[in-house]
Amino acid sequence: MKAFTYQRADSTTQAAAGSVRPGAKIIAGGTNLLDLMKLQVETPSQLIDINRLPLDKIEETPDGGLRIGTLVRNSDLAADPRVRQRYGVLSRALLAGASAQLRNKATTGGNLLQRTRCYYFYDVTKPCNKRSPGSGCAALAGFNRIHAILGTSDHCIATHPSDMAVAMRALDANVETINRQGETMVIPIAEFHRLPGKTPEIETSLKPGEIVTAVTLPPPPPGVQVYRKVRDRASYAFALVSVAAIVDSTRGRIRSARLAFGGLAHKPWRVAQAEQQLANAPANTATFNTAANAVLEGARGFGGNDFKIPLTRRTLHSVLAEMTQA
């Protein structure tokens, strides 16, 4: 690990202001950042610890939603009775991620901001445009079993590894931030994570000195909520494909559906057209096929991850059939 100075933040604006300094990094749970620092993928010269800031509450919002402080631990969020009752997809997605020890430490904001698990991003001896802009992408022609099939670029085919963010995408969450002037902003989660394009090193729409303070959930939409995660082992593994689905259906007919996917792209993937195909449609194989076609439009495999295209289709079929009892 490279040497750094350690400082505890006294206030949110102080943390935001401090984060602008060259080499400065905010640390919360640290489960991803310290891992990367040990490998010298991340080499901050200053760590600003925000763990003692009062950002660890889950509160009801006036509109019937929830406001989740950025320091709420993944385990506490998953276990919150309101989340379990009203946002089951979020609880289930959180419980699908990492291990109990990591969930006890990992925070809401940190989960959103975690870095990709691309092997080449982690290996400092290999080219990676995300870690070292302009150096190339070793995954394109490398071992790319876990990589993206949607929204990729010639510069990067990494995926975003979060389960939590996929559920939040289906729930239309908003990310609340504060900047060093103390101004607060709201970023819809759809706009929070970016596609790699030519600048895969820029992963979110956060501006310098802007830090996450909370995530808000609107009131839950009608319907059943499911999180299905497909992975190489039954527990404690990242998703090859995951689906956060919220489906309102009755007697073989779908009223409305929301679908967000993990493991497929540089951000949680959601396709409005697929959801439109499902709305007011009969719950049958033909409908599910049409929706899957819309989700996978433009999908491209890179050899090792070609299997993700049929796997996504089958996973979506299975989830929709189960949810609509078709």
Place this chain on the structure above:
Amino acid sequence: MDEHESNEEPNTLEVTRRTVIETGTTALLLTTLPRAVLAAGPVGDNEPPPPAKVELQINGHAHSLTLDPRTTLLDALREHLALTGSKKGCDHGQCGACTVLIEGRRINSCLTLAAMHDGQSITTIEGLAWGDDLHPLQAAFVEHDGFQCGYCTSGQICSAVGMLAESQQGMPSYVTNDLTQPAAELTDAEIRERMSGNICRCAAYPNIVAAIKQAAGIPT
């Protein structure tokens, strides 16, 4: 404050407290001190960062340490306090051998900095037994042969202590059928899912599950 405390020589004084290594203090110091330096990694061209002062309450004893800020909680325990029960397996939060309890909650001590836990209370495997009376989970691991090589065992046991507390508090798991039920029954599937952060390369898993069930009072 423990009478053994010193900012200058944390190893020397702490080691004498531990009967298990009473006779090997000098040899231990010779091997642990260089490793303590190595554990923090190369300092590089820059001046070393200012040290962090950290107060930790470990197994009921107060410890005052002055540490390179890079020191993980695991390295603080092992290299500075000679509490070597917590093991370094992967050092990347993937194996669970370093599991300890902070304020009663299990975490990977390799993936957190000691400085982040200033003022907090930590329980390690060394803090579970009452003298010669083993913690029920320790006794159950012995009785059910919940290990072969034993390297993962302290992490498994600390993790199980945390897991049973989580279960009592009603924490659900990924395999809990109904998230709205207040507390899931600890079936074998629940125990396996909840313990998935602890890897055992000897694959003593069936016996680990049996030991946990016995300690939890679940018929095996």
